[in-house]
Amino acid sequence: MGESRPALAVHGHFYQPPREDPWTGEVPPEPGAAPYHDFNEKITAECYRPLAERCLFERISFNVGPTLIGWLARHAPETYRRILEADRVNVARGVGNAIAQSAHHTILPLARRRDKVTQVYWGIQSFQHRFGRHPRGMWLPEMAVDLATLEVLAEAGLTFTILSSEQVRGPLPRGAGPYRIRLEANAYFTVFVRDRDLSNQVSFAMPSLGPAERWAAEALRGRTALTLLATDGETFGHHHREGIDFLDRLLRPPAGAYEVVTLTEYLRAHPPMEEIEILQNTAWSCAHGLARWSTGCACTPGDSRWKAILRAAMDLLAEEIDAAYLDLAHGWIRDPWRLRDEYIHVVLGAMEAPALLREFADRPLPSDVERRLLLALQAQVHRQRMFASCGWFFEDLDGLEPRLVIRQAARAIELIEQATGVDLAAGYRRALALARSGRTGKTGAQIFDEIWAARPRLG
Template sequence: MIEKTLPNGSISRSKLGSTYLCLHGHFYQPPRENPFTHEIPIESGAAPFLNYNEKITAECYRPNAEEGNFAEISYNLGPTLAAWLEAHEPDVHQLIIDADRKHMERYGVGNAMAQAYNHTILPLATTRDKHTQILWGLQDFRHRYGRDAHGMWLAETAIDLECLDILAQYGVTYTVLAPWQAATAIDPTEPYTVPLKSGRSMTVFFYNGPLSGGVSFDSASTSNADVFASSYLPGHLVREKIDNGEPQLILIATDGELYGHHKPWRDKFLSHLIQHGAPEEGFEICTLERYMLLQPPTKEVQLRVPSAWSCEHGVARWGTGCSCTEGESNWKPVLRRALSRLAERGDLLFEQYASEILEDPWAARNDYLALRNGWESEESFWTRHGKGGQRPSALLEYRAQRLLEAQYYQQYSFTSCAFFFEDLDRIEPRNGIAFARRAISLIWQAIDVDLQYDFLQDLLPARSWRTQKNGVDLYKELPAVEDGLLPPFPLHF
């Protein structure tokens, strides 16, 4: 081994066989399609591309896929983004899927992780919705990759013990967290076990906070992959482990769009780092499930719950509001309450009316994704979920499908970005409201029950601190739809 002292006093050692580097990319785009037309409106900020999905594909997803970066890193591909890529950029989608297969052929384990389906902040979801979000994410993964997922990325790494236990029930064995989500002191260069109910457990990897933050926000740190490997990485190794020859892992986790979209040409940085920069400084590139095989966790950890990677206040950023965003955040609990109350009303109607058609409406909802996307035949679905194993009449089938589709869009309305940013009058909250309106429309079509009026009443107190528009203003500004698809709009709003 070769050891050298760097100008900053840190130690770099070449050919450290027990020192590993993992780069994780969280590749995700929220759905921006009009839920009535299923088309993304032209987004002028993405010019010369028609929308940001096209722009980010050209700048990030395609170059990273073509350069082979996906085969070397740990990554998750959000289901809503994957569906768009599959439909509009199928060659890029296939390259990303093939990367996991190549990793499996080489190491016996994959390197792709699943993602909870709608990027919902799970600690704020009901228990039933947690199950659906996790199951839909696992089903989408199985369809795309042809295998069961063993790891799952949770939106904003937001966790409570219940969602970790549900993951474990469905066969997920590991996830990624921020170091400040640990309740006690930890060494982020090794994985830990979280004990759960009934003897279940979850392995958690804590990413390196300073390095992940530096890669995300300090452009100078990622201007040269060789310098990054020789000057930045070694200072984050545990010297005692080096001296004792103990294995250690540096995990850098960032949004995947960083590599080429948020920071131009960083796909080249990533490629050089994993192919040359890090290996030449003695770091072995390794992914998370592979590391679990090589070095299983030996210590337990207690977690701060609920907690997330981008909020110092548990999960208040997406719930009650907090100082993590500028300005007034009192619109956030109002919007969440409006969406939650709509979902509660929709759930009651779904259970009441769908129970006449489906043996177990909630089990049918959990399996609806496969029917909706054509992964399961209608005959198979109705044999498993229809009353008495029978397909219903055309009228009742229409009603059931509209009610299931309403549930689908209720889930979409809780996408995390609706609450992430600083103000109500943005595209993200508008989209959350648009998905809720689609659920209202579907219930109206199915059973002639008007949920719009109460939703508008609940939305009214939500107000933008920048433009003074309220939630009803945003609802009224949504694109027009055909007559009859929504209840009559109340005149006094």
């Protein structure tokens, strides 16, 4: 990698929430995705499949969220195979270009520490299960960051993450970096810094940019350091139909114009030297800190007070689920939180649940206790999924995405009742009652009632 011409890295963040019905494991029809059955199918056809078929995953830095790559493995196996192969090709050249993502797109700075640990650990284990190696980097959902989150990443053996230029403080003499962030005890973590303006041009103004390689050559003229474009991977083909061709041309620069690199490749040759600071509790998609996913803010039109109510209801429910789980595990399981972390191997199909329980049991488990513990662990999975960021991202409570997270909460409530006899439904419903859709007038309690009444009776 020479220094005589500018270097360009493109990172694609590929993600879909867990769209599956938590009772059946199947994705219900999503009318907005017509003529496709659901949005996973639609976006696969428009984005993931053509990117994979044209080998474009090989030439970018990328992450694929665990819930999306699990769906691809089941429903689009050839696309899944090509994505894994893209990383293997880069491993053979020296270093893989895929990085991990925390498991369920939780806004990590809003999560309690043990949930940060679980989300990061599940993301790492999911990556290892798919790609067959430990990841060097991890994508933070919505780039939401605080120092406590970076501490958890570092403790998990990760090396770097990606932030946006408006999330850091200090001079950026090396363009995108890499740079060092000081943690506790004089430890450091590495960050790459995306160029917000150029990334947003690709994300939101692509049709007006003209030929990609000409646009990039002009944008990078006079630069001597790394420039990073980081955007939703769905930009290419789904958000913009011309995006596949745009990315292909962007990755084929005119001779001498700029050099295309991946982040892991660049980091290997350019260790971080300069130190910068992060602006804590910021994200790439909210100008109001983390308010979009907590209190509500002007990032979405209309009355967004429902977001705070939904957040509080989820936080209260999570505490109650955890308390019921700990009560059940008491006297039987020596480290309930570590057991929860290791349960990801069961979710991935890499281990049988009874065998995992036996590893953590202080004494032989009666069959009924084993059955109830396994129900409570399943509830913990849905309790993690109910914090997927998309539940708060958009403007209205009575939309597809808030219903996805409320549906996960309903399933967790049902499983906890089956495991412990504790009924959490009434309290959750009361907590949601003050949240109201500006579009349909339905309250969160009414939406929960609809989901609760329609749930399959699985026994």
